[in-house]
Amino acid sequence: MSEKSRPPSRHRPATLKDVARELGLSVATVSRALAKPELLRPATAARVHEVVHRLGYHPNVAAQNLKRGNTGIIYVVVPSLSPFFSEVFRGAERAALERGYSIVMGHTDRRPDRESEYFNKVSAGQGDGILLVSTAEAVTAVTHKRKPPPTVAVMDPVVNYDFPSVRIDHAKGAMLAINHLTALGHRQIAHITGPAGSPAAIHRRDGYLAAISAAGIAGGEESCVPGEFTVASGETAMASLLARPKRPTAIFCANDEIAIGAIRAIKAAGLRVPEDISVMGFDDQRIAALYDPPLTTIHVPIVDLGYTAMVKLARILAGEPYEKDLVLNTYLVQRSTTGRPPKKA
Amino acid sequence: MSEKSRPPSRHRPATLKDVARELGLSVATVSRALAKPELLRPATAARVHEVVHRLGYHPNVAAQNLKRGNTGIIYVVVPSLSPFFSEVFRGAERAALERGYSIVMGHTDRRPDRESEYFNKVSAGQGDGILLVSTAEAVTAVTHKRKPPPTVAVMDPVVNYDFPSVRIDHAKGAMLAINHLTALGHRQIAHITGPAGSPAAIHRRDGYLAAISAAGIAGGEESCVPGEFTVASGETAMASLLARPKRPTAIFCANDEIAIGAIRAIKAAGLRVPEDISVMGFDDQRIAALYDPPLTTIHVPIVDLGYTAMVKLARILAGEPYEKDLVLNTYLVQRSTTGRPPKKA
DNA sequence: ATGAAAGCGCTAACAG
DNA sequence: CTGTTAGCGCTTTCAT
DSSP states (O other): OOSTTOOOOTTOOOOHHHHHHHHTOOHHHHHHHHHOGGGSOHHHHHHHHHHHHHHTOOOOHHHHHHHHTOOOEEEEEESOOOHHHHHHHHHHHHHHHHTTOEEEEEEOTTOHHHHHHHHHHHHTTSOSEEEEESOTTTHHHHHTSSSOOSEEEEESOOTTSOOOEEEEOHHHHHHHHHHHHHHTTOOOEEEEOOOTTOHHHHHHHHHHHHHHHHHTOSOSGGGEEOOOSSHHHHHHHHHHHHTSSSOOSEEEESSHHHHHHHHHHHHHTTOOTTTTOEEEOSBOOHHHHHSSSOOBEEEOOHHHHHHHHHHHHHHHHHTOOOOSEEEEOOEEEOOSSOOOOOOOO | OOGGGOOOOTTOOOOHHHHHHHHTOOHHHHHHHHHOGGGSOHHHHHHHHHHHHHHTOOOOHHHHHHHHTOOOEEEEEESOOOHHHHHHHHHHHHHHHHTTOEEEEEEOTTOHHHHHHHHHHHHTTSOSEEEEESOTTTHHHHTTSSSOOSEEEEESOOTTSOOOEEEEOHHHHHHHHHHHHHHTTOOOEEEEOOOTTOHHHHHHHHHHHHHHHHTTOSOSGGGEEOOOSSHHHHHHHHHHHHTSSSOOSEEEESSHHHHHHHHHHHHHTTOOTTTTOEEEOSBOOHHHHHSSSOOBEEEOOHHHHHHHHHHHHHHHHHTOOOOSEEEEOOEEEOOSSOOOOOOOO
């Protein structure tokens, strides 16, 4: 048996060459059949695909990367590993896998220097691009440097730098929430905010204030209590709200975790949700539907945010056209934590 | 200016060739200086390193992978994205990055078919190896197949298959916990377990039973209440324990999350920790030190588990010798949730 | 519509 | 101790 005609040894993955030999075609043709089938006679493309399938051929990503001069690595930079960001990551991961990218998670713990690290890595050819999730700060990494690497901002736009983004309209979501509550008859609606530095928190608060004022009801600055996107902060904030002389009949929370904290505090005070107080969250995280009682909240397409952002980044890297600023849709999900306000005692 | 002597264009990452040209050496020598410096004259190696540093040279991973016939991808397969697994992931990530691997996270949601997926991927040349974290089930993926891909089991050994592993001695940790409690004078020690299917939960429970019986005190099967490695299950289990006629003076929880749930339930019942009841966790997760009161727990080197496992997998892949079964050390961390039992009322 | 050939950056024989 | 050389698998001109 001659050396060159030897079949692939037992467990070596099939290569283009294997497919080509099997078909009596050149590797170039097979390559094209996979990348640009329109350049081939349909019949040829079909034959190629049949054999590709039969041999279980998968392109060798390392070879593709080498040829194309890239790394195939995308950094997904998140502030922390909360359930919310895990979902975003999941979406990004799926889109990445579909396109042959592998993604590396980077947590910054909200420290700007840890952000710069990833920018530097990519600038040094250690990666192809960055998905910057909920990270308003990237300024340090960017302002004093030259052209930054391909980056897509997810959730919040980056302060001082105009990266392409995939986000939602926080203010609109907040208005959806307030409108739901006013429609139920609430006139005393408080808001527990997210952290002061978060654009998402700020915009949700702005939406709350705008909707309150549009409805011409009480509330405003003085009805906002600062929170932190955590259950604990929701409990604390709610406790302070309960201690007020004029107790609100409904609470709009800047996210689901805060809402859960608020509900805990309300229960701890011997009150019921929603009979005594209505509570709304924001995000529609996994826990929202599972919690008891299930949370009325503003649905945010969390996984999709990650998926869409990765798709956009892939387009950018491929030099394909893309929408600069994509705003995904939010909508109200009514579950069991909102109802009509209690009759006046 | 001749074509061949053109310096690297503005933003192309430096290559071996660049370094070699700069030094008047061959690329082979530079490559060796990096991989096997002992083969070179020390002076040469030093000169190479100087230039490598000055030019900011980083090896092109794609080229290395292509040459070596691997992918550089390791799958870290975890049941879920809880904080615990995130920590393991972090450790694995660090070790991977140090060695030029990139790691892709795979969550199985405890579904065996999702596990097999990753095994198949690696078998098909889509990855180099697998870190299987706390996943007792991998059986389906493995038993009926031929030789499985390089895999290291982390935390729990895999049922029915003898993968190299990095783990801890759960039973020993549990004994440490019980000995601490008995030393404080406790004689009524209950245990809230983890889920029935988890080897970790089973071994921790075994350790509890063994230590209880060794101490010759009350408790045993009937002092075990089933839990789930979650805060909520800890609350529920603790509530049932509080309702018992003979209330325990100390609770050993199968992990920190359960312990937090237990503490919540105790507080909700108007009792104090540790004055009325002592509570111990297991794992020493990040939250343990931050919680109020800070948790007495069994320290598990979570990040290290991931790190060590990845190091071992890298050794396996490199054909270097490795320890088949590595058991990392655990120890007691005394914080503020354990104390002497209350004086008899 | 298809083939031949060059070369991406690196490693590893093999020579000296 | 160091240089020369031959690919790894793929994409992409350039021919035909």
